[in-house]
Amino acid sequence: MSDHTEYAERPNVLNSWIRERLFLGLSIKEYLKSLITPFNVVAGIIILVGLPFMVMRFTQGLVAVTHASQDQPWSLFLSWGLFTGVPLAASGFIMATAVHVFEMKDYYPLVRPAILIGFLGYFFAVVFLLFDLGRPWRLPYPMVVSYGTSSVLFLVGWHVALYLSTQFVEFCPAIFEWLGANRLRRWALKVTVGATIFGVILSTLHQSALGALFLLAPGKLHPLWYSEFIPVFFFISSIFAGISMVIVVSMVTKRVLKNRIAPHHAANYDRLTIGLGRAAAFVLLTYFCMKWIGVAHGNHWDLLNTSWGLWFLVEIFVFVLLPCFLFTTGVLNRNAGLIQFTAILTILGIAVNRFNVSLIALNWKLPHREFFHWKELIIAISIITIEILAYRWIVNRMPVYREHPEYKEVHF
Numbered sequence: 113m114s115d116h117t118e119y120a121e122r123p124n125v126l127n128s129w130i131r132e133r134l135f136l137g138l139s140i141k142e143y144l145k146s147l148i149t150p151f152n153v154v155a156g157i158i159i160l161v162g163l164p165f166m167v168m169r170f171t172q173g174l175v176a177v178t179h180a181s182q183d184q185p186w187s188l189f190l191s192w193g194l195f196t197g198v199p200l201a202a203s204g205f206i207m208a209t210a211v212h213v214f215e216m217k218d219y220y221p222l223v224r225p226a227i228l229i230g231f232l233g234y235f236f237a238v239v240f241l242l243f244d245l246g247r248p249w250r251l252p253y254p255m256v257v258s259y260g261t262s263s264v265l266f267l268v269g270w271h272v273a274l275y276l277s278t279q280f281v282e283f284c285p286a287i288f289e290w291l292g293a294n295r296l297r298r299w300a301l302k303v304t305v306g307a308t309i310f311g312v313i314l315s316t317l318h319q320s321a322l323g324a325l326f327l328l329a330p331g332k333l334h335p336l337w338y339s340e341f342i343p344v345f346f347f348i349s350s351i352f353a354g355i356s357m358v359i360v361v362s363m364v365t366k367r368v369l370k371n372r373i374a375p376h377h378a379a380n381y382d383r384l385t386i387g388l389g390r391a392a393a394f395v396l397l398t399y400f401c402m403k404w405i406g407v408a409h410g411n412h413w414d415l416l417n418t419s420w421g422l423w424f425l426v427e428i429f430v431f432v433l434l435p436c437f438l439f440t441t442g443v444l445n446r447n448a449g450l451i452q453f454t455a456i457l458t459i460l461g462i463a464v465n466r467f468n469v470s471l472i473a474l475n476w477k478l479p480h481r482e483f484f485h486w487k488e489l490i491i492a493i494s495i496i497t498i499e500i501l502a503y504r505w506i507v508n509r510m511p512v513y514r515e516h517p518e519y520k521e522v523h524f
Contacts, residue, residue, distance in 0.1 A: 133290065136508065155497050162494025165487045169243060177491060179482040186244075186470055188484040188492050193240020195466040197233055198272075198322060199346070200459065202354030203361075204230025204279050205308075205315040212308040221377040222384060224286055224512045225365070226358050228503065231279040233357075234272060236499045243491065271318030278311045289516040290509060320347040326469060334473035336415050336424040339406035342469075348402060352395040353462040355388050356455035361503075363452045365513060372507050374514040382448035389451035392458065393439035400432045420476070427468060431461025 135143040169177045178187050207226035210216045242248045254269045282304060288297035323346030326333050339345065362385075366378055407413065415421050435458045442450035471483055507513060 133509065155501055158497045159494050162490050162497075165491050166243075166494065168487070169491065170246065174244070174246060177487040178485045183478055184475055184481060184483075186474070188488045189240050189244035191467050191471040191484075192463070192492055193243070193495070194237050195322060195470045196463045197237040197240065199319065199350035199353040199462055199466070200357045201230045201233025201237065202315060202319065202350040203227075203233075203358045204282070204354075205275075205311045206351060206354040207358060208282060208308040209312050212305050213312070218380075218387070219384060221374075221380065221513070222358055222362065222388075224283065225362060226354075227279055227282045228286075228506060228512055229357055229361055230354070231276065231283055232499055232503055234276045234279065236495060238272065238276070239495060240492075243495075267318070267321050271314050271321065275311055275314040275318065278307050278314065281307045282311065286510045286512060289511050289518070315350075316347060319350040320344065322346050323469075326474075329474065332475050333469065334420055334476045335410055335412050336407065336420060337469050337473045339410060341402065341406045341409070345399070345402060345406065348395060348399045349462060349465065352392045352399065352458060355392045355395070356458040356462075359385055359388050359392075359452055359455035360459060363455075365507065369504065369507055369513075372513055377513065385448045385451050386443055386446055389439045389448075389454070390443045392455070393436050393443065396432055396436035396439065396458070400428065400436060403428055403432070420473070423468075427461070427464055431457065431464050435461060 131137060131139070136146075138146060165177055174180050178189070180187055203226040207219060207223050211219050211223045242251065254266055255273065281300065284300035285297050285304070288294070288300055320343035323343040326338065326342055327340070330338055362381060366373055366381060370378065407416075416425065435454050438454040438457070439451060442448070442454060475481070
């Protein structure tokens with residue numbers, strides 16, 4: 113082959129590669145046409161509506177989009193984006209530990225989805241944190257400029273940064289299979305177990321460290337939610353939160369993107385869902401008992417007979433004990449549908465708990481309180497929409513729920 117022919121073919125090879133990897137085998141015109149769907153139209157409108165408020169936040173300050181003040185400094189950006197988002201993103205370390213450390217091989221089909229959910233969850237938790245803090249260009253400061261070692265947030269910041277990097281490494285085999293980078297893929301597989309163990313250590317520390325933040329506010333957080341055990345509460349609850357997130361996201365993906373799931377894996381999802389439901393029920397029961405130990409340790413029984421006590425009981429019985437019972441019933445009856453419904457209820461319960469701790473029951477003695485601004489809600493919905501689109505983009509292209517045809521013998 114002449115040099116001229118070889119050079120002429122290179123652009124064709126590159127164009128073919130881009131077409132297959134990025135445009136799903138379609139021409140650019142066909143791909144753009146395929147994007148015109150009801151879901152994409154709605155998602156695009158949501159993002160376009162939210163974009164001006166995102167710009168407003170960084171050009172006019174936090175006060176332009178929130179009700180934040182010295183008395184009520186936290187609102188939706190942190191209550192949802194950080195304190196709720198991080199435990200829901202625990203799916204990665206839970207499933208990776210189960211498969212790579214405890215060798216529960218049956219759950220291999222859920223490892224990559226769980227790691228992807230965890231990676232995106234942590235990444236967008238950082239996005240929400242930057243919207244709350246502002247000045248994203250100063251993100252490296254706690255790492256390389258100003259070491260605030262006396263701050264719990266310094267610990268959380270380092271752990272989140274390291275764990276985000278760790279989850280990226282854990283997901284790299286899927287990326288390299290998609291890119292056809294065989295040598296890099298082999299390297300990524302070799303460090304998988306080490307990355308998983310490192311991730312477990314980091315997750316244990318920063319999940320509990322988020323709870324440890326509230327140890328600094330004993331006079332501000334309502335006594336029914338404040339406890340010396342709150343770091344333990346946050347860690348234990350992150351386990352059933354991550355499990356529930358895997359169940360729900362896999363359920364939605366199976367229905368919406370079923371052409372991206374290997375048929376023989378889809379056939380096993382009900383069985384795997386039942387196994388995850390069994391684990392979630394056990395952890396929920398542990399958490400339920402621990403919460404009552406916290407009440408007893410603080411001797412706050414009298415507070416249960418107040419309006420705050422009633423709301424605390426709703427959280428504990430409706431969003432902890434009830435899901436525990438429903439998970440158990442679903443496992444005993446081998447009812448995957450009930451387990452999936454219960455996982456949704458459990459995720460809602462995690463949000464209720466984190467909102468209670470970080471927003472509703474914090475500064476509970478203030479006479480006048482405004483929890484969040486409607487502009488902040490629009491920004492939050494827009495960011496969540498972008499996260500969903502990112503998840504769908506990756507699942508549509510990379511071997512997350514299916515085997516890559518060249519590596520069938522390896523990862524499933």
